[in-house]
Amino acid sequence: MEKLDYENFEMLMAEAGRFHGDICPGISIGTRMTMIGLRSIGITDPKGADRKKIMVFVEIDRCIADAVMALTGCRPGKRTMKVKDYGKMAATFINLETGKAVRLVAAMRKGERGPDDFATASDEELFSIAEVEVPLLPGDMPGKPTRRVTCSICGEAIMDGRDIEAGGGFVCKPCAAEKNYYRVLNPVN
Ligand SMILES: [Zn+2]
Numbered sequence: 774m775e776k777l778d779y780e781n782f783e784m785l786m787a788e789a790g791r792f793h794g795d796i797c798p799g800i801s802i803g804t805r806m807t808m809i810g811l812r813s814i815g816i817t818d819p820k821g822a823d824r825k826k827i828m829v830f831v832e833i834d835r836c837i838a839d840a841v842m843a844l845t846g847c848r849p850g851k852r853t854m855k856v857k858d859y860g861k862m863a864a865t866f867i868n869l870e871t872g873k874a875v876r877l878v879a880a881m882r883k884g885e886r887g888p889d890d891f892a893t894a895s896d897e898e899l900f901s902i903a904e905v906e907v908p909l910l911p912g913d914m915p916g917k918p919t920r921r922v923t924c925s926i927c928g929e930a931i932m933d934g935r936d937i938e939a940g941g942g943f944v945c946k947p948c949a950a951e952k953n954y955y956r957v958l959n960p961v962n
């Protein structure tokens with residue numbers, strides 16, 4: 774496992790670009806964002822010695838999410854990356870050991886800056902940066918599922934406390950909202 778070298782923006786951007794498929798503006802932004810985020814929470818070896826100390830929230834399902842994933846080693850499937858689909862160029866980096874968390878939001882619109890700017894501009898020019906508190910529940914953490922219940926409406930299993938209590942039972946979020954992202958056309962069984 775190679776350690777993050779904070780001096781070497783180009784090397785890290787190339788690594789993120791290999792993971793993503795190309796080096797686009799989002800990869801430049803995400804690389805610098807990750808470097809600042811990790812440094813701010815005192816993480817120097819995210820894929821090695823520090824790998825169990827880190828969690829990230831990304832607020833967009835675009836290129837920067839891939840940069841954060843590539844450089845931090847955090848993954849949704851490891852429960853160390855939470856993807857909030859807010860359409861914002863923002864991410865929060867959390868040190869699980871110290872509780873320190875820092876949220877960064879890209880301070881420019883797409884196309885206003887090139888990769889050179891992301892190598893040389895100051896942290897504050899590129900991002901709004903805030904120390905934040907992220908309340909995490911046991912059901913948010915890596916490891917075995919904390920809870921598993923069945924939705925009283927659709928009958929499907931819900932893990933990790935993502936269920937909602939309703940009418941003396943438990944329901945999944947889409948049933949509670951009476952809204953799903955899909956529409957069943959043809960049940961096979
Ligand atoms: Zn891209």
Ligand SMILES: [Zn+2]
Binds near residue numbers: 925929944948
């Ligand atoms: Zn349901």
